[in-house]
Amino acid sequence: MGSASHDRGREERITPRTTAQVVDAVGPRLRALRAHRDVTLAGLSEQTGISVSTLSRLESGQRKPTLELLLPLARAYQVPLDDLVGAPQTGDPRVHMKPEVHGGRVVVPLTERTGGVRSFKQVFPPGTPGGEPSLGSHEGYEWLYVLSGRLRLVLGEHDLDLGPGEVAEFDTHTPHWIGNVSDSVTEVLCLYGPQGERAHVRSRPA
Incomplete structure (x- = not known):
């Protein structure tokens, strides 16, 4: 009983309880995150466009955090905004996915990251998309893994059938063009880097 009371008391001391306490905890949280990432103030300033003096004052608590400051920092650290401010948990442990429909396929985001490589699950109904392949291009780098079914990938001069x-x-x-030309549903895991970030694949030496 005493141990449980001690744990609850410790949690109350280290967990911000009020809005003011949440705001006051942002600076130390940002300083610890930067130290953990081994990033200098100058380097962070180059990534975010925020001056070194403003970053220093923000970490020391002399400058109040605002969305104008926190959003570039969240992008630079590639973490959700909630992680920077230490937003309290809602008590609901479920992850609420928000599927979207693009070109007939269902796309389910698997991450809430604001930048960098993002992951998705894509579900292609049979014959999706319809018609002849229409190749397109855009900035980025993509990594596909077929979970089930068959996927046709037309990539430049190559026409691939993936299982x-x-x-x-x-x-x-x-x-490129990606589609399901089979009679069954195809499920695909996708990693996408908007600025050309590639998946880091490691393998044992031959």
């Missing part, structure tokens, strides 16, 4: 367990990765500047 479960097969992987493809490519620069999305290359004209």
Whole structure:
């Protein structure tokens, strides 16, 4: 009983309880995160466009955190904004995915990251998208893993038929088209880097 009371008391001391306490905890949280990432104030300033003096005052608590300051920092650290401010948990442990429909396929985001490589699950109904392949290109780098079904990938001059367990990765500047030309549903895991970030694949030496 005494141990449980001690744990609750410790949690109350280290967990911000009021808005003022949450705001006061932002500076030390940012300083600890920067130290953990081994980033200098000058380097962070280059990434965010925020002056070194403003960053220093923000970490020391002399400057109040605002969205104008926190949003660039969240992008630079590639973490949700809630992680920077230490927003209290809602008590609901469920992850609420918000599927979207693009070109007939269902796209489910698997991460809430504001930048960097993002992950998605894509579900292609049979014959999606319809018609002849229409190749397009855009900035980024993509990594695909077929979970089930079959996926057709037209990549430049290549026309590939991918099955479960097969992987493809490519620069999305290359004209490409992705679709399901089979009679069953195809499920795909996708990693996408908007600025060309590639997935880091490690393997044992031959």
